[in-house]
Amino acid sequence: MPERSKDIVFKNARLVLPDTVIHGALLVRDGLIADITAGSTEVDGVDCDGDWLIPGLVELHTDHLEVHYAPRPGVRWNPLAAVQAHDAQITASGITTVFDALRVGMDEDARITAADMRLLADAIEEGQSRGRLRADHFIHLRCEVSGGDIMSGVRLFETDPRFRLASLMDHTPGQRQFVSLAAYKLYYQGKTGMSDEEFNIYASKRQAQAAQWSDMNRKAIAALCKERGIVLASHDDATLEHVSEAIGFNTLVAEFPTTLEAARASHDAGMKVLMGAPNVVRGGSHSGNVSARDLAAEGVLDILSSDYIPFSLLQAAFQLTESIEGLSVNQAINMVTKSPAEAVGLTDRGAIEVGRRGDVVRVHLEGDVPLVRSVWREGQRVS
Template identity: 60%
Template sequence: MNTVALGELVLTNAKIVLADRVFEGSVRVDGGMITDISESTRTGIDLEGDYLIPGLVELHTDHLETHYAPRPKVRWNPVAAVQAHDAQIAASGITTVLDAIRIGLDEQTDIGAADMRTLAAAIGAGSKAGRLRADHHIHLRCEVSAPDCLESFEAMMDDPQVRLASLMDHAPGQRQFASVDAYKVYYQGKTKMNDAELDAFSVRRNAQSYAHSGPNRRAIAQMCHDRGIVLASHDDATRDHVEEAVALGLHIAEFPTTIEAAKASRQAGMSILMGGPNVVRGGSHSGNVSARALAEADLLDILSSDYIPFSMLQSAFSLADNVEGISLSKAIQLVTKRPAEAAGFDDRGEIAVGKRADFVHLRVEDGIPIVLTVWRQGKRVI
């Protein structure tokens, strides 16, 4: 889908959500950029008093993989998978997305490094051809405990689409799975291993973590610094985890699992990212800290869709409705301005003169934000 802007666009009679306030008025666009914001009504597309917010900026979505590998040993055409993913992303109000590509695999998945390169190529081809609704980039999810992590990272690190890398370790008994019981429920539900098989698997995973996690963290962090790739920690649970992340020059704290880690991340100046599903569901599926609790403690900077694209928008409105001190403007920043700034996008993420004309037109029905129209760089994509 060609996203080259076409002339002037005026959107009027809208509740316009700025970074610091909401007011009724109009926005003018020329050449894909916002050129005027006014409290007056002008001749243009009448939004009938609905909301106009900036296009959402998504830093961590695992959703593409479910389109490409919907069942074990099943592979969908990668171009079709990217197109389907893109359509769902855009329909959720997301105009900029960092698609998560896994780097470093464990024995319980049949998705390999070659699959990831295939998906990255399909994303690039779709962007180059102008047939994607959202602006796609790549986030490398680096499982640093995996034996093949460094080799897989090196195969992807010079792809110009790569914008962000996160360093993660899902070995049992720490970080996301500090609760071994939660680890057991998750992995046995996912893989159908019996107790003996899971015990053996856990021993292997812990041995791999001990051998590879530290060296891979250090090596990948240095290569990211050399290439200007933004770095994120993942599932930090303790102050020691955060101090390690800070020492390696990481700037985003993805999904801290405890209030202790979130507080340490804030003190270190890191941006704290949590999942929209955590907000919508009212808690973590792994039994970790609630995103809503972090929001109430002013320890939340960014919301990500994680595994449900629409959860970004839904969680932002939920926080604005239910958490004292979080206005709609502040909640929308969590899915627009704050992630844009964290990923180094200085041309988008808010409705302001001189910024890209990435917009979402929506109304709220029965407490749910309903996406009606989406524009990217002034051109309608939904």
């Protein structure tokens, strides 16, 4: 990133603070927020013309990078070019801090390998160290615990300082995200073109692998995360038993719970409940699970993630304020800024507060789809 500017003033803006919204001005000095002033000012600066000024978005779970690296079956793009393309789209969506979700624990039909994921992690490090990336990038390992090769994949990352978050995933048919085998069959046959016979063989094999590996791998990865201070997330919890297991692993983030029961129990236990922003934008889960809007209405939704559509993060935050009675703009924006940042220990960003990083996004709102006018990271314009 280019050298930080010394002083930048944003004026005539609707400033979204953690607890309220004010019309005023913001001073960023040496990359940090130095002053917040209500009302008008005659000082020269960026005239926001009444637009929203919100903190830079913090994304904890996006697997969008894979789309740029493996855009077609058998095609592998240059890793650094893929990372830069991903970074450009992320930043243009208002995201200034991103946890790129790289998966380990592959099944036999996976188009990519753990070695591919390591190549992408190396490209992230190269892009960051050479100032080629606009957003601040970290690594989130998506750990498919039913995979027999998962621990060899994890070992490729265990000493990487950008590895800050791990999720324990299990997409075995018949449980968690895919309790309904019929829904899983519809999803997977549509994705792969398998015949009924081929699908039945595949599903049985996946279930056998899970019986052999899942419990062992969950415990091993949870122990590694505890030892290294890596934030642990559960994934697709559906039952109270799932939540109880997550509590026992000192889990801090509950990703995509599939039922209201699991979401409420996770929230009550002190975990931050994370749901997909596409779920909000679409009005429901593509797998037929609990709606993120319903969790917001029940007061048990803490964090949104763009998952597979980067722009959905900003879009969903503003949509929630329209669809959930009593949910303020600042509360919704906290779900994509302050709450995710603090869930992973990044207390230096995620809010328009004096002393935090000058990561801000100017947003124009007209109609259903917000427009990102400009993005600043540590006082430097990046989009």
